[in-house]
Amino acid sequence: MDVDGTLTDGKIYLSDQGDEWKAFNVKDGLGIKKLIEVGIIPVIITGRQSKVVVKRAKELGIKYVYQNAGNKIAALDSFIKAENIEQFQILYVGDDDNDLEIMEKCGLCACPANASNSVKNKCDFISRMNGGDGAVREIIEWVFNN
Numbered sequence: 001m002d003v004d005g006t007l008t009d010g011k012i013y014l015s016d017q018g019d020e021w022k023a024f025n026v027k028d029g030l031g032i033k034k035l036i037e038v039g040i041i042p043v044i045i046t047g048r049q050s051k052v053v054v055k056r057a058k059e060l061g062i063k064y065v066y067q068n069a070g071n072k073i074a075a076l077d078s079f080i081k082a083e084n085i086e087q088f089q090i091l092y093v094g095d096d097d098n099d100l101e102i103m104e105k106c107g108l109c110a111c112p113a114n115a116s117n118s119v120k121n122k123c124d125f126i127s128r129m130n131g132g133d134g135a136v137r138e139i140i141e142w143v144f145n146n
Contacts, residue, residue: 001136003046003053005095006112009132022052025132031140032060040143041083045075047098072102093139094119095131110139 004010007028013021032042043064044057050067057065064082066075080087088107092099095115103109103122110125112135120126125142127135 001042001044001093002095002099003044003050004048005115005131006093007044007056007132007136009130010095020050020052022050022056023132024056025134025137027134028132028136029056029060031137032062034144035140036061043079045069045072045079045102047072072099073105076102076105091139091143093136110142111135 001007004012004022007024008022011022035042041064042060042062043066044053044062045066046053047069048067053067054065064079066072066078069075076087076090080090087105090106091108091110092103092106093110094103095112097116097118099119100122103119108125109123110127111119111123112127112129112131112133114130115123115126125139127138129135129138
């Protein structure tokens with residue numbers, strides 16, 4: 001899954017000292033922990049580099065974190081090789097046009113309500129929630145119920 005716009009509302013707060021803040025939804029976090037409990041492996045693939053993302057991933061037990069992924073497909077291929085799985089077994093959650101290429105390679109795709117229209121047109125499920133407002137949790141519940 002992507003981070004900015006999916007696990008967060010897409011806003012990035014920067015101080016004049018260069019500190020970065022992002023807000024994550026605890027409901028999304030609990031959903032991610034539920035995935036791990038049943039053996040589903042969450043993966044972060046983001047185009048940005050952020051210590052905040054590493055910290056949040058560690059808190060949630062997310063083993064695979066690919067940052068600065070200018071080529072998200074290369075990150076996806078690395079994960080597929082590491083876990084010996086197939087592309088059709090992957091659900092990707094993204095929100096913007098830089099996610100379209102990787103979405104083409106995955107078995108299922110989902111997005112927050114406020115994703116770009118081009119992303120929405122590719123998705124199997126569109127959350128009623130915006131990114132950072134519980135969209136990932138709703139997507140996880142959809143996975144469990146389908």
